[in-house]
Amino acid sequence: MAQAVRHDAMRARNLALVLGEVNARGSLTRAALAEITGLTKTTVSKLVADLIEAGLVVETGAVRDGERGRPGVVVRVSGEHVASVGLEINVDYLAVRVVDLSRTVRLRRTQAVDNRFAQPGDVVALLRDLALKAVDDAVDMGLRVVGGVLAVPGPVDQRTGTVHNAPNLGWRDVPVAALLELPFPVQVENEANLAALGELWFGSGLSDFLHVSGEIGIGAGLVVRGRLFQGSHGFAGELGHVVVSPDGPACRCGGKGCLEQYASQDALAAATGLPPGAGPHGNGAQRTGAQAGGASGNGTQATPGGTTAGDISWIVSRLEAGDAAALAACERAGWALGVALSSAINLVDPDTIVLGGIYGPLFPWIGEAVAATLTSRLGQMRDAVPPVVVSRLGTEAAALGAAGQVIQRVIADPAALLQT
């Protein structure tokens, strides 16, 4: 019995070793895998056969010259069988993404809603419908969804899947994982952390950056040498509540003068002249649609399946029309973002700042103020102020990071999947 347990543990470790190398290197022959892992060719062949049977790995058909002239068949991670679902509950939209094991995005669904005045149960039920439809469509593509991660805008107790506190949703201690009741395991994680991982896995290829998620709330995720920094309890990255001005406007968090009071979507809409909640989606109109592919949310127009729209496209249209209030709101938001980021840079020393979410479409109007504020506050201390760039993922980053998190876990422990 103990012998069997030990054998299982060793097999699990070796499956992870082989799949990890295939994933990291793109494609490999069995002979190359044996050489890299130090396992015998017989062991590698058995492990690869198990991974092929489980649909995690596939032979490409390509043949590569091996040692001593014997050609070998190349294997790679299979995108044809196993998939994950990335889910997101945000203040003004719900999102679902299906990603296959080769990290190709297979399905995108976004629904604009206003979750601020909705009951958590109703929001979760709507998301559940969206997710189940996406899973059905994935099945039609021949994919098996093995797990999901849900992104929420606030700190989460990851063990219980409970949203601790999401002030912009008005949620407190909501057991969202339990409410969701999907036919596969779902982890719940902070939206800003997942958006940073989305940028890491699906973005511009950087491995050292602070990713800022501009939404109704503002969060951040710090990636250092390819790893997410989460702090002592997983609550790091609450950039939206960094102090810009200690006696500034009261914030939902209980503080005053937090960054969200200057640079969130609501703050920008209010300063532009739109009362919060009165945007194009404030009347409860809901839009949904599937997109064939391509990142969305970083354009300035609401698309048929757009992921942001609502207030932000309205703000952008005012900016494009040269509206003075909108321009002043962006100038102020850029300055505030620069102040908060200068505190963040002093504290956590990121290599690059990646602006995501609403800061993508707003960048032409806030970028200069952010950069000028950073230079004036940091330029004398440092040879170089960290560059500020725009994420190409827009508001899609969190849901993609969520889906990618599941893929990461399958790659790290394929044996768990083989047993089911």
Add this chain to the structure above:
Amino acid sequence: MAQAVRHDAMRARNLALVLGEVNARGSLTRAALAEITGLTKTTVSKLVADLIEAGLVVETGAVRDGERGRPGVVVRVSGEHVASVGLEINVDYLAVRVVDLSRTVRLRRTQAVDNRFAQPGDVVALLRDLALKAVDDAVDMGLRVVGGVLAVPGPVDQRTGTVHNAPNLGWRDVPVAALLELPFPVQVENEANLAALGELWFGSGLSDFLHVSGEIGIGAGLVVRGRLFQGSHGFAGELGHVVVSPDGPACRCGGKGCLEQYASQDALAAATGLPPGAGPHGNGAQRTGAQAGGASGNGTQATPGGTTAGDISWIVSRLEAGDAAALAACERAGWALGVALSSAINLVDPDTIVLGGIYGPLFPWIGEAVAATLTSRLGQMRDAVPPVVVSRLGTEAAALGAAGQVIQRVIADPAALLQT
């Protein structure tokens, strides 16, 4: 040849494995070491003999029952032979600490000086004299100093040992390691990071905390699960330049309203009524002395070998006398520290805040304002605001962390020492 290289590498790894276990567990028999490491008893005996010969490990004389009734002699890390030097250049003092391999502090030297208007070369020459005298005294105790680390108040290029920028010293690009010319290798590191490591290794036993170094400047070091977080370039933890009020007083860093403008030693002295640099040490009077032991710098009186003194003991005496300006300065400093810490807590999520340096003696007058500010700004978002405690190490933390860093490196790679 390749065989020999491989054998050396394996021996180095095994020496580190054995010394690491002895260090972590306090004391062990050779039989227990063989069981824990998986090495044969013969191999362990040979490795232990080498470590004893190098003076890194010693037999305690104690005998412990082994397996099958055969008693074994217990070994532990030796504090009798190998030692390290921790050095610190700060704005108003120089410090030297000698620590042996068992992490016992063997020698403490602190000299009050005013380095703000001194040439870097003169400061380094004075520190060199102090260090060489300490090394001589260590030799008299039978100790061999194998390396040193120097703490400086500002960001450092660790590869070249160059102080990048220390605005409170007025230093820019000073190649301090090269200038120091000590007869053993010296690494240069940021004072605030080393103070956090000092707290980790010589302090209260916490392994998750943000340590705040209050001095002429203010720095911080974040320890998460026993490891120092340094950011992407090693410049993390510049708490002194976190924004308290964006249009506040101009700061030496080029910014405005940084924490240092409210809560540094100079800011407190100025608000109490003492112009910067006019404190008891401002006339160039220098004090030095060796202490037998015990942490210093956390009392409210200047001791014969005191490490802080200067302005801070004067401020404390004004506080004890009930001086209104001093009390108001502390109230304001505590509030500002609370504002900056609330930004830090939102960004990096520390488990506990440890206040070090001048905040030790000042705690009775600033503690309440810090805690009240944190509660009012964070209490609504979190179940619990991180507790704020006082370091018992005072201004000694950085020099101890520096010495401890060398010990850490010897434990991690004893073979490097055996070859010399």
